[in-house]
Amino acid sequence: MERMDQTGPVCGALNVSVLTDRAAMEAIADDWRALEQRCEGGLSFFQSYMWCHNWAAHFTGAAGGPRPFVATVWCGGRLVALWPLMQSGVRGALFRMEALGGTHTQYSNIIIDPDFADLAEPIADKLLAALFDAGDFDVALFEGVPDGSALATMMARANSGVTIRNAASLLDLTGFVSADAYVAGLGKLQRRNRNRRRNHLARHGALQFSVLWPDEPAFAPTLYQALQMKRRWLTETGRLGLGLSQPGFGDFLTGLEGDRDSLSGACLSVLKTGERIAAVELGFLHGGHYYCYMGAFDWDLCEASPGKVQMEMTVCWLIDNGIETYDLLANPAGYKESWSNRTVGLSTYTITPSWRGRFYARGWVATARPALKRGLEALAYRLRRLTTLTQGIGCIVLLA
Template structure:
């Protein structure tokens, strides 16, 4: 065993086990939560117990559905690493292993106890061995793996090459002493545009901003309303939202935990104008990091940019509450660039032990799917342009 620094705990036998059902996950709930507290930061919210157990309770375990595959490493009775995965596929079909939560999970990662950093390579090798030896699969797919993360390091040890590159946009809030300082630091044009949007939206009624937590009776119905707004936006803009359309997704989100005292877990940023919700954003707080998970706005108020007004108010609330990062998540976009000041690279990795898995990894994940996504995005853009043209022609006909 490698010599460790004297400040690091000494580990005797390193034991690895794989949890394959919710009961086993529940049995280590306290250990899991304690580990994630030691691993705060590092884009690891989606590997926390609350997210993983809530998702498994809603979507896993059914006939033909995904099944938990949670690899854990223990030292002297202490949980020191956890890799929450799931397995899907039936006999005769492609069997996959991926991050627990699938498309709903935004970052693939694992929890690695920083107190045992000197054993990180040994732990990684043990977890990889557990995956290969106990996971009967054609392909293991890890999407949205942050550069420099514990999982990225593990994939390098597994000789897995990144097949798809992406990036997450983040706004570092640590440089702003207050919300007023943040606003004052904006360019003159930015401040003028933001004031104009607020004034325009206020014509529909007095603006009110609030943060709603899961213990508020309004939390669950507001989640459902936000999904309704988001789905209308998808329809109006010709976009697809497979994760949003999954049965039970609204109930899953409404059942997430959050705590206003510790500023952790799920919360809703709600902007109202008069007696209607103009925009709402579901976010997650963990270790001073805020994940902007889902934003939605009233389509009928789109000319007043209610989503942008809500985002500014949310950022100001985060600054005043000492949050370090506003994370706009993956998939760069023009509006994200205007709200962020740094990016984190993301990669997709695959491990494919079978020919079917290699065909899926190389043919679909690395080639066909990105091309299809680009085609759908181009089609959605043409649909939006056509809709705008149709509206314009309609106005001409009405005026004629």
Template sequence: MSDIEIVSGYDAILALEPVWHDVGARVGGAGAFERFDLVRQAAESISREGGEPLVASISRDGVAMTFLPLRRERIIGSRAAVPLAYPLAQYTNTVGWAITPNDMRPLCNALSKAGLDMLLLRKVREDSGLHDALATHGQSQNAAETALYIDLNAYKTFAAYEASFSNPTRRNRRQRRQKLEAARGPLSFEVLFGSEATDAFDTALAWKRDWLATRGISSPVFDGGAWERLLRSTVNSGAAVVTALHAGGAATAIEVGFCERDTYVSYLGAFDPALGAFSPGQEQMLRTIAWAFEQGFSRYDLLAPSDGYKRQWARAETGVAIDDYAVALTPVGRGVAELRRHVRPLARDIYFRLSPEVRVAGGRYGMPAAAAMAAVCAGAVLAAIE
């Protein structure tokens, strides 16, 4: 029989640290987005802003088995438990053993007693410790995507992986590399950690912000706010990997990634827009993949969505399905979950169908056009439900 406890508040979560490490060690370590240092900083940041961080703790026979980090959030008037480190975290998972379908009912009862209407978990992988329980008891939020990855074990060596590309592709890469060196100087590549990675991270961040701004796309992480500060802190602590391609001593392309057991997670890539014609991002990524082979990783995770360029890197349809799931705890939560699963995909589709010029103009006047359209869609669905 499982014993469920909802741990609330920064101090209470901080006290979990030794048990957290022990629970994670039993399954080979916590995932990239469930490491205690990230959870601690996220909980501290949320508490500082007046929010409430939570951890669902599952024990069996008095032994802690599973932790699920959450936070309390208002969603369309409902009181929801959402992933603690989202949107910085690109996956939601447990620490320790999986939450089974049989665990879900007592977990929901505990969350309901804590005054919550809904459990909303974003970006849940099909191979995660949450999927079976949510597939049984949860409701898909129509956010299905595929997180592609490069199966490094399938190639054994970087040379074999590189040889899997066509001759024209390899020739084009070589020519662009030679043109970049002719224009800017010899290429060099480095892998950075901790304080040595700070300058490269800031450069990548500036490039990423410019890229988003020119397309009229807002980001809840790369906006100078709390999540961006947390990402910077993670980089500075040495918990992230920063790889950088230089030409003539100047940075041309940079990537931020995480190591998760036998997987390298490619989190953020950016390049100098002035050098776009030379495709420095491709060269940087190719060298990072070579480094991943050297380190003995079995996967190079490209994250969702499954864009066309990622399919080229994956070389095969190797990927993991992910989705958002909601579990209603009250009638209010049930209504919001049903509304959200219809409105959010429609609003997102409308938003990305808008031209970059319209998105930029909308943001400039304080109310993106997509937000207004989403409100119209929400009203239509609400009318249909009522």
């Protein structure tokens, strides 16, 4: 297969290589990072070398645990496409192929060199062949696939099933020349509410906003404190956080890279009232796109809405630093609608060669799992309300 045009390189045959351990991933680190830079964005942060290698370092390698399966396509010694997957489960029981990172990975995608866009179909065929050559898997599960992405196109080519529809909420920042212009463009009621929240929170101490990077001493302890805040929020609101509760999750997050000069990688937006941390947001910068990965706040200050105050300050910081998008990720919610001006549709795709895979995809992923999650959250909320009511009755009895 030959290719040459006015803008792209000469290419011979497309060759596939599958990486099945961290050492193999490390061996192509420079090629992987170079491919990312050529692609720039496209909702592909969770396919970056930094994310995938760090996740593999913390969560793969144990007996019976997930194993990397990174499909790569090369042309003339140049890496032109990459699909980070992992194998999990047990052959003969339920053997899965899924996005590397599992529940921690918010978007499933592939990276394809834009210089090779006209070879997208043969590249997709090579990647799919690598998937099916992996062996007798029961189900290939790809969650959070953006509409119009290279992976969505490839899944349509593979005639895979769509089991769940979702959406991500995004705020396009390109229309604001400055943070002041953004604030001035808000509605009168929005500005009033945001000023009221700031003033209310400031009663607890002067507001201070800063952005921390992984090479700063305060980064790791602040991130661990944010995880504690987030876990308390889950408890107080009766929600589930399976990825958050996974052992080693905090160590994984603190091991991520970030760079202030290039505005890339992990960073923490920190809002303080005096010396007290009121809210923290962990985000990822990649190709001018900011992924709002985890927000947390001091529950004891919840009536002052510290999280919303921090979000506004983060958005203003992003605008003033030339970032194009503030991405609130999947699962629509009322508060996300008030912070976004566009959405991206997401799909969950499954490929199910076996009856076990079909049962898992249709019975568990599409039906039982969402219902169980809703039921557990409703039960947890009712139990929390019952506990609160019981405490209130106890106080009345004690005071009587």
